[in-house]
Amino acid sequence: MKRGPLAGIRVLELAGIGPCPFAAMLLGDLGAEVVRVDRISAVSQAGLGDADFTNRGKRSIGIDLKHPEGREAVLKLVEQSDVLLEGFRPGVTERLGIGPDVCLSRKRLVYGRMTGWGQEGSLSGSAGHDIGYIAVTGVLHAIGRSGGPPQVPMNLLGDFAGGSMYLVTGVLAALLEANVSGRGQTVDAAIVDGTAHISTFIHGLAAQGKWIDERGVNELDTGTPWYDVYETGDGKHVAVGPMEPQFYTEFVRLLGLADEDLPDQHDREGWPVLRARYQEAFKTRTRDEWAKVFLPGDSCVAPVLSLQEAVEHPYSTEREVFVEHAGHRQPAPAPRFSRTKPGLLRPPAQAGAHTMEILGEIGIEDPGKILDSGAFAQR
Secondary structure (H helix, E strand, O other): OOOOOOOOOEEEEEOOOOHHHHHHHHHHHOOOEEEEEEOHHHHHOOOOHHHOHHHOOEEEEEEOOOOHHHHHHHHHHHHOOOEEEEOOOOOHHHHHOOOHHHHHHHOOOEEEEEEOOOOOOOOOOOOOOHHHHHHHOOOHHHOOOOOOOOOOOOOHHHHHHHHHHHHHHHHHHHHHHHHHHOOOEEEEEEHHHHHHHHOHHHHHHHHOOOOOOOOOOOOOOOOOOOOEEEEOOOOOEEEEOOOOHHHHHHHHHHHOOOOOOOOOOOOHHHHHHHHHHHHHHHOOOOHHHHHHHHOOOOOOEEEOOOHHHHHHOHHHHHHOOEEEEOOEEEEOOOOOOOOOOOOOOOOOOOOOOOHHHHHHHOOOOOHHHHHHOOOEEOO
């Protein structure tokens, strides 16, 4: 049975939305055992079932966190866990009686907290979503074409890159430190912090005078003709990014423009001419025809695929970027390991599907009675 490098680590997830469930999924993909605590209301509602991929690899118990017996069950689960993940507003778990101080008094625990604004600060109690968090970090301002409005990168940049990935990084770092100190601690992962941190490279370019604080005028934001997308003859697109001179030379050759008297790659005044010639050339073939011209190779050109096309692309199949599990094709666990290879062990958990099983594991001997109390629910 494949478990991955985190085999033996137990994670308790207090169910929420967005970045926290994804962080728990990632830990589970890497081999951790994840138990998700779902609200009673979630158990009674029809969910996404086996298509909610962020719940893959988990077991679920339905608990009323406001019920005294429910709260005590969570603390018993804490005693069996190495990590707790929660994504509530600051102060919520404290009011429920399952905050960091209480939980760390029960177990050497890594208590991971996921919010948009952070646990402290004048905005920490405010509602929000990905789009607002990346807005105040300056990152949203930087995404888009010159003369146009900021472009929203779905919720991948804030929720998952600036949120989930930093929560997981903090949890793993705290687990390593706990092995040295013998003590647990709280991890305060905020999307504003993570998104700002992701932009460190761009801030560095700006400090060197190599980045203008405007949209669509820089090397990496479609400001240059050789870092952009182009429409092909069939109305689809290719992504072009040959920044280095040797790759640019190969790009021009394969595009069929090597014999033309083109402006130099870095001649800013000549960029409109280059862009126009690229546009004309790419219109002469379909996207897939151009893909065969450029790949494999060193021209740094790739087809822009839809989500479904990406799943079915030959390279995705060759490398198993997507895998078949529980009747669905979905992204495979990442990254990859030479020895402790991860594998998907469970389909996405229905809310409350494992309530009886988990109650037994924490010593509940009369499950019928405990269910009648209203503190728990099973699907």
